[in-house]
Amino acid sequence: MELLSALRVVEGSAFVAAPLGGLTLAQLGADVIRFDTIGGGLDYKRWPVTDDGVSLYWAGLNKGKRSIAIDLARPEGRELATELITAPGDNAGVFLSNFPESGWLADARLRARRPDLVYVNIVGNPDESTAVDYTVNAASGIANATGPVGSLFPVNNALPAWDIATGLNAVIGVLAAERKRNTTGEGQLVKISLADVAFTMVANLGFLAQAEVQHENRPPLGNDMYGAFGRDFATSDSRRVMVVAISLNQWRTLVKATGIEEHLPAMERAFDADFTKEADRYGARDGIAALLKPWFETRTLDEVRRALDAHGVCWGPYQTFTQLLDDDWRVAPTSPVFGDVDHPGIGTLRTPASPMKFPTEPPIAPVSAPLLGMHTDDVLADVLDLSPAEIGKLHDDGVVASAVEL
C-alpha cells in the first residue's frame, strides 16, 4: 500500500534535511528522483564510510530513490535538470532542494517553465546565509540546557535534531502545497529555514516563554526530566536505565514495582510534598531517587526488566548502537519495519522502511539506496521521453553518466 505512489518529486540536495525529506516521500511510495553532479555531490563521501570509502550515511538517506548523474557545471546539464524539475504531468512538478534558490535554480526561472511548480527550498538562516544544525543548536539555547547539573559548558547532541525537523517540515511543505495545487491549480514556493524551524520549536515547547515570563533559563538537569519524575539509574551489572513517571498511573506502577511505598509518607513530610502531584514529585526528585537507587544497584538489567515490565513501568535501558542492533526486538529483522537488505558496494545492512504503518495493508519492505547514476537512462527515457540515440549522445558528450559499480 503506497499512499504516494502517483507522486513524482525531483530532489536536488546534499547533507541531511533535504535528502531525509526525499527519503520520507520515497518510503511512502513517491517516485523520488535525486539528481547529482557526476561523481556525486558534497555529501557523497560523508562519514561514516566503509573500508572502501562507501558512505553509509549516503546509503541511509537515499534509500528507494532513483539516481541520475548529470554534469551540473555545464549549461546542457543544467538544462537537463531543469527539464526534469519542470516536466509536465499532474502528479509531477514538485522540486525539493537545499541548493541556493538562485541562478538556474531561481524560482522565477523554473516557474517560467512550469507555472504550477511546487518548489520547497530549504535554507540555513532566514536571510539565506549559511547555518547548519550545529550552529543553530548552539544558538537555540538547548545546548546550554543539556549536560550535568551545574555544568558551565554547553553540550551538543549527537543527533542532528534540527536537520530532522527541517526535512520532515519540507515533506509537510510538499504535501500541503501540492494539496492546494490539486484544488486551485496554483503552484507555490515554500521556503523553510533551519533556524526558523529550531527557534519556532524552542518557542512551541515553552523554553522561550519560560525565559521571558519566569526570567529563568532552564538549567542543565543531568539526565533528569524537567517538570516530572524521570531519572537514570545504574544496575548491578554496570548498565544504566532511564525511568520515567509522568502520569499518576506511571508513578504508582514505579512505586509498586520497586517497593518504596512504605517510605513515601515520611519522604512527603520531609519535602512538604504531595506525591500525587507531578510538580511535587519533580521538586522532591532527589529524595525519591535516593530511595530508588539501591533497588536498581542490587539488580541486574534482566532483573530490572522483569520487575518493571511486570508492573508496566515506563522505562528503558541505555544502549549503544551495537546493543540496539543486537538486543532490541524493535529493530530485529522480524519487526515489520526493519529487514536485512543488501546494499550495493556495502553488503547486508539492517534497514528500515517508513516508520508509518498501515495495519490493514501489507507492509512496505525496506530497500537500499541506488548507486549514483543507476537510473540515469531510465529517468531520461521515462520522464523526458528521450530516445536511446539521444541518451547515447548525452553520454558521449559527458553530460550524463551511468552508475559505476562500487
Add this chain to the structure above:
Amino acid sequence: MELLSALRVVEGSAFVAAPLGGLTLAQLGADVIRFDTIGGGLDYKRWPVTDDGVSLYWAGLNKGKRSIAIDLARPEGRELATELITAPGDNAGVFLSNFPESGWLADARLRARRPDLVYVNIVGNPDESTAVDYTVNAASGIANATGPVGSLFPVNNALPAWDIATGLNAVIGVLAAERKRNTTGEGQLVKISLADVAFTMVANLGFLAQAEVQHENRPPLGNDMYGAFGRDFATSDSRRVMVVAISLNQWRTLVKATGIEEHLPAMERAFDADFTKEADRYGARDGIAALLKPWFETRTLDEVRRALDAHGVCWGPYQTFTQLLDDDWRVAPTSPVFGDVDHPGIGTLRTPASPMKFPTEPPIAPVSAPLLGMHTDDVLADVLDLSPAEIGKLHDDGVVASAVEL
C-alpha cells in the same frame, strides 16, 4: 495564504507529539479542533508554568486550535467526541490522536461511523506498550554518543527530538492519507510508533550501519562534529561559539578569517594529512583546533562575529534562551515568523507562526492558544449543527463546559 484552510482535523491528545502535529496543521491554516476532558487532560498543567499555574508548555503547543471541553468519562461525552471525529464533510473526517486506539476510540468503532476516516494514531512502542521520548532516546544509542570525550555516562538531550520527529511524521501521515482519500475515496488507519521513528532515523543517519559494518559505536565527541571539522571555542569575554567547516569552501573561509594559513603546511606534515580533504581535517581536528584556539581566546564575541561574518564563515554563538530572546534578530518581533502576542492568562509572549514561508504571499501572523473550552459552543453549533437549546442542555447536564477565565 493558508495552504490547508479547507481541512478540518480533530485532535485527541496530550504531551508533545500529537499536539505538535495539530499545531503544525493549524499554523498552515487547518481548522484543528482539540477536545479535552473538562478541567483539561494530562498535559494541561505541565511545566513550565506561570506563578498562577498556567502552563506555558500547553500554551505553546496548542496555538491556533479550537478547544472544546467534554466530560469524556461519560458515555454522552464520548458520543459527542465520536460525532465530532466522524462528522461528515469532504475536508473533514481526520483524527489525530495519541490516546489508546481501543474502546470507544478503536478504529473499527470510529470507521463504522465514517468509513473513509483518516485516523493517525501515535503509540509508544510498536506493540503499543508505553514509551516516551526519554526512554526511546536512551535505547536509541544517541545518549551514549553524546557528551564529553571519554565519558562513560549517557547524556540526555534537553530537546525531545523524538517527540518532535513523531509529531511531524503524524502530519505527514495525515496529509499523505488524505491525499490518497481525495483520489480513491478510501480512508486509512496510520500507526506511528515513537520507537519506530527513533530507530528508523538512527538507521537512516548511518549510526546503526556504522555499528553493523564497522563494528564501531560512535563515541561521545564532546562538542565536535563527526566526520568533518566542527568545534566550540571560548572567547575573551567568556562566551562560546560553535565553528563548522564541512565543505572545502567553508574550510577556506575559516582559514582566511582566522589567519592560520601559514601554519597549515607544517600541520599537514605533522598529521600526514591533506587539509583539502574533509576526512583529513576531521582526523587532525585537535591540531587544527590548537591553532584556532588562541585566535578566539583573544577576541570578544563581537570581534569574533565581525571577523567571521566578514568572511562568510559558518559559525554560531552558544546562547541561553534569554540571549536568544534578547539578542538574536532571527526571533525578534520584526522577523516575519515571530511576533509579540497576548496569551490569555499569561500576558505577552514572543510567539512563532509556522516556520514555513511563502514569499509570494502575505505572512501568516502568530496567534495564541485558546483557553480550554473556549470554542465549545462554536464547535457544537458549526460542526454538529446543534441548536442553542441542545447546547444549553449539554451544559446543564455537565457533558460540556465553556472556558473559565484564567
